[in-house]
Amino acid sequence: MSLVREVLKYATKTLEPMGARTARLDAEILLAHVLGASRENLLTRWDENVSPDTLEKFVGLIERRKSREPIARITGVQEFWSLPFKINDATLIPRPDSETLVEAVLKKIPNESPFRILDLGTGSGCLLLSILSMRKNATGLGVDANEHALECARENAKDLNLQDRATFESFNWLSDDPGDWKFDLILSNPPYIETREIETLAPEVSKYDPLLALDGGGDGLFHYRVLIPLSCGLLKGRGWVFFEIGETQETEVRKILKDAHFTNLETHHDLAGKPRVVAGFIPFD
Numbered sequence: 001m002s003l004v005r006e007v008l009k010y011a012t013k014t015l016e017p018m019g020a021r022t023a024r025l026d027a028e029i030l031l032a033h034v035l036g037a038s039r040e041n042l043l044t045r046w047d048e049n050v051s052p053d054t055l056e057k058f059v060g061l062i063e064r065r066k067s068r069e070p071i072a073r074i075t076g077v078q079e080f081w082s083l084p085f086k087i088n089d090a091t092l093i094p095r096p097d098s099e100t101l102v103e104a105v106l107k108k109i110p111n112e113s114p115f116r117i118l119d120l121g122t123g124s125g126c127l128l129l130s131i132l133s134m135r136k137n138a139t140g141l142g143v144d145a146n147e148h149a150l151e152c153a154r155e156n157a158k159d160l161n162l163q164d165r166a167t168f169e170s171f172n173w174l175s176d177d178p179g180d181w182k183f184d185l186i187l188s189n190p191p192y193i194e195t196r197e198i199e200t201l202a203p204e205v206s207k208y209d210p211l212l213a214l215d216g217g218g219d220g221l222f223h224y225r226v227l228i229p230l231s232c233g234l235l236k237g238r239g240w241v242f243f244e245i246g247e248t249q250e251t252e253v254r255k256i257l258k259d260a261h262f263t264n265l266e267t268h269h270d271l272a273g274k275p276r277v278v279a280g281f282i283p284f285d
Contacts (some may be wrong), residue, residue, distance in 0.1 A: 002055055005046040007031060011062050018066055026071055030061045033075045037091050069205035081130035085156050090148035092213045093124040098189055100276040101244050102130045103186055104268040108240050109135050116140065118181070118234060120227055122168060123213065125153030127187060132162050141183075143171035146212070173226055182236045189244035190223035192216040218247060224253050228260045228279035228280075244280045250275040 002010075011027035032042040034057050035050075050058070064074050072078035072093045078085055080094035081102055087093055109115050109131070115138040119128035122142030132138055144150050150168045157166045171178065193214045199206055205214070216222055224243065231241045241262065245253050254265050262280030270276040 002050050003046065004031070004042065004048050004050060007050050007055065007058065013244070014062055016064060018068070027062070027064055029071055030065065030074065031058055034061065035060045047166055051252070064191075067240075069208055070204045073208050077225075080126045081133070083126075083130060083133060083160060085124050085126045085129075086152055086159070087124050088148060088152045090146045090210055090213075091123040091152050092209055094124060097270045097272075097276055098127065098244060099130075099241055100268050100270045101187060101189065102128060102134075104266070104277050104279060105185065105240075106134055107129055108185060109138055110207040111135070112137055114139070115185070116183045116236075118183040118186045120171075120186065120231075121145075121171060121190050121213070121223075122153050123149050123189075125156045125168065127168065127189060128155055128259050129153075129162055129166055130275070132186075133160060134166050139165045140167075141181075142166065142168045143173075144168070145170065145172040146207075146210075165225055173223075173230060178230070178234060180232050183234055183239070185240050186231045186234060187242040188227055190216070190227055192220045192223065192246045192249060194218065194220040202278070219252075220249060221252055223254070224249075224256050227252075228256050228262070232260050232262070232282060238281070238283055240279055240281050242277055244276060245278055250278060253278045253281075 008027050012024045013025035015026055028039050028042060030215055032039045034054055061074055070093055072087055076086055078087055078094050085094055117138055117140035119140060119142040122128055122144050125142050128140045128142045132140055142153055146169055153168045156161045191214050193216050195215055195218055198214055243253060250267055257265055257280035263283050264281035266279040267275050268277040
């Protein structure tokens with residue numbers, strides 16, 4: 001048998017050589033996961049024994065983290081907007097920077113009248129579901145080309161008790177016809193990494209994030225050129241669109257919006273002060 005504090009000390013030392021600045025935190029999260037406990041609860045159990053079976057499972061998880069697999073990929077869950085979201089290998093890990101989009105969208109949604117939202121490339125559903133959790137009058141549709149991602153989003157909607165206001169459907173914006181869809185507001189976090197840059201990203205991203213959710217083409221702007229004109233036709237009339245962007249893409253995405261006749265352009269910055277979201281308004285019905 002090994003004590004919790006001894007196991008954590010071993011795991012922290014194992015992770016430190018890979019340059020993990022959060023080695024201790026990572027170890028605590030993974031041990032809590034194996035034990036089926038919260039991290040806060042774990043911190044009160046320093047002198048408890050860890051069974052051999054649990055220790056074996058934990059060592060396996062530490063080895064996965066040592067190979068730079070993200071914590072959220074190992075546990076299958078990531079917190080976003082103070083809500084727990086399941087993820088799978090077809091979805092991106094929800095990241096704090098994307099909360100900038102949620103904050104910006106919420107400012108445009110009324111508190112009482114019915115409101116319909118479209119989330120293009122929904123992945124885990126974290127953006128749409130976070131917004132719906134804050135606006136009881138709103139409903140939404142999340143679309144994705146990957147059915148495995150849609151399964152994850154539906155699970156998250158059910159877990160958050162939002163399945164009655166959120167639906168998820170298969171849709172490929174490069175080939176499918178949206179028919180007569182109409183929405184009050186549209187949002188998207190599309191793939192926007194330049195193709196040649198993907199292999200230079202941290203292993204946590206380049207090795208473990210789904211390529212289709214990252215690759216924005218040669219200049220990273222391919223999907224904006226498709227989605228922005230598409231969005232114009234999907235708004236009921238006067239309405240907003242919101243797009244998450246890479247930190248160097250503000251000027252180009254604003255130009256694409258302007259060329260598609262969007263006005264009142266806005267840029268919203270993340271907590272680091274970097275441009276993270278660009279929005280535009282269609283002023284006519």
